[in-house]
Amino acid sequence: MKALPKTPSISSLWGLREDRRAAVFETSLTLDDGEYRHWEELRHRQPPAGLSVEEWWLALKLKRSYGALAFPTLTASNGRPLTVFRHARIDAGMARMDRLLGGQLALPETVRNEATRDQYLASSLMEEAIHSSLFEGAASTREVAKDMLRSARPPINRDERMILNNYRAMERIRELRQEPLSLELLLELHRILTDGTLDKPECAGRFQRPGEARIRVIDDRTNRVLHEPPPAEQLPERLDRLIAFANADDIHDGQFVHPVLRSILLHFQLAYDHPFYDGNGRTARALFYWSMLRRGYWLAEFLSISRLLYVDRGPYLRAYLYTESDEQDATYFVLQQIGVLESAVDELFEYVRRKSEAQRQVRQLLSHRGDLNHRQLALLDHALRKPDAEYTHESHASSHRISIVTARSDLLRLVEFGWLRQLRRGKRFVYMPTRNLEARLRPR
Template sequence: MIVHPPEVNNNWFSIVQKQGFLDDFMPLFKVIDDKGRYLHWDELRHRIGNKDHTLVWSAVKSARMPGSQMLSGIPFSTKDEIPTVNIIPSISRRCSFVDNWCSGPAFNAMLGALAAHEYFIEDLVEEESIASSQLEGASTTRRVAKEMLQSKREPRNPDEKMIFGNFKMMQFAWTNRDKNLSLSLIKELHSIGTEGIDDEKYTPGTFRTDNSVYVSDNKGDVLHQPPSCDKIDARLSILCDWGNIDHSSLNTKDYIHPLVKAIILHFSIGYEHPFNDGNGRVARALFYWHMFKYGYKSFKYISISKLFKKDPIKYGKSYLYTESDKYDLTYFIDYQCQVIEKVASDFVDYIQSTINERNNFNMWLFNTRISNNLNDRQRAVLQTMGDKCKKAFTTKYLEEAYGVSNNTARKDLAGLVKLGFLKENKTGKPITFTGALGYSDLKALRSTIVDTY
């Protein structure tokens, strides 16, 4: 549970001035603290000593008010409490980072010179599907989940069905990125993600019809009671209308960066909780849908749920901080931006390190004259292993991947066996050729072979 803020006293300045404590309180009159943090009362109260709680919070809220952007048109706004956001420096910086590294042009520039990058990039597509399901309680391991998705086998239990449903939901978000936001799109996301898991529990694609749904902690205490089911359609229709406004247009007076808007959509579905279950997955899928819609292609390969899974308490608190402070969305947006910067940085670092490792390996192949004995298909197989995407191959794999005959595929694999990069296993059917994952391990395999060139 969190500690809610005290009520604001609009006369705080006069009171402090009369008491002669103005010099003590003015350092608190700022939007963020000295470390750039936008602190909720739950955290701020530990940092103010014995000062009057109401006056301190009133000073902080007074400082934040002038820079707040009103977000009218979002369904949980009322006449008295219109959601707001303060675009503090940390949010602006992270929006710039996403523009620089995650947009379509940035993605293409980063990978354009990297031949055959599809192998190691496509391996990342499943990450959000797996992590989002694990965040919701799926116990299937990442290894087993990847094996299921990559081999396209049918899921065997409810946890695997959840992961498979999330995978289909992410694919749907990508393929339908050009569509307008609508009730039918939100319902279809839910239906695709939950159908066949436990239809009685989820009622796929159907909004809840009672108020029995709530969010609780591990002790059973209610943390969030969603709005009444009576007007779900009306409220989400308003959200759809707001979602379809182009707030990133240079001509708008109500500019909202696409990343910030995607996060607000994420919060809105989580707050509304329109379905009996599976709301978190739909909320996160809608975030991705909006990022895809505005051209942020890199997010196909970036998983935000990986970090939510590591610290679900912070994820939950970011919702509660916003709800308890008159729908100040800055808390939720700032936390989400922190997470996104971390996972996007990891993605960029991964791409850059892979490029460096590939270049070093290719130089090694050249210096050792091994490259003289490789054709393009064999180079691609080595890259697939070096990028840690796949280490076991069959002739059928090469036939389908490169459109060659069985005889040509067998010669390619036999050549890599001769060079020391693969070992042939004849004990099973089909015959497999197994190597290593990672460029350093490939070099290690090769070091056991005596050069004959």
């Protein structure tokens, strides 16, 4: 990812001849800005007839300024406030989040029902924890990481520790959803996320201090500086303003800030300020989840935005660069994050649909039995798809957020039915599907 030059400023409009300036003003009224292109993309395209590419860019900038929201609490190092253009795709995306992430009607009964929803929540928390760590460079596989979390085994290296930390942070965010943001809460999240993973352990849970070399964002391939964060001397005031923005009412200083937009801007600004020695990206994404849950979007805890960022990190990184190089226009970042949220919601609903159908099939297969609970049905569904799977009291308890006693009872009951085998390994019991499980499950 290369650093970008600053875009031509709208102030250069006043350096044009009067007739050219008039042409730019007239064009700005009719331009289609649906793609919201950055100067880096636009300058290689053919401008509308009668305009140079620079005049085309100025017309777009003028159009964007007509509907821009400014956030003086969130600023660049030079004091320029973040701005966001009221783009149709942003409005439509936020309206969709209102419908789907805060309500109940669109969801299957298995997620609306508190008795069965925890199995989906546990899997989602694991996915976000794993991929947030992989995105930041942890070396592991999804299967190994998930096995560690499900079995509650201790991490064997720093990469697994990072994943476990992310999982614990996501669980802590659920507990803190009603709490206002504070410096103490922010430091607690960072301490959880970085415990045992830093080259400088003493930096866990504290901001960088004046006199310390600021941690810059570097392109690993070219060694070029992509982002120079604000001086550490500015951090106390900047973080105070960030916290005030996080806790403000939806209508503040006469301006309505949509809760989803507020959450996205918190994500951006904390990463921009880069207040920590390491773990800034993970903490910024954790702050996003805290903000969404606090504003009532309860279904957000089932989403994994980091999985999508890990699959394709380019647009995410470009959105930061586009914003900083274009006079703190955060519309690029908001559009990118809205797209990620919509994809994450689509994935969630497809996942719930598949799981609901799979459980329906298992229930249909086991319709002659009335003595199985939803956890046992879920385990049998998994065992049918993974005949070499292993289960422990700890993994079953973690997957369904139940006690070890309840997990043991569930598993032993399935052993009694002849559907699981119980093996002893050292001091612990392991359970595996019996051979020809599907045939054994069918009525005789």
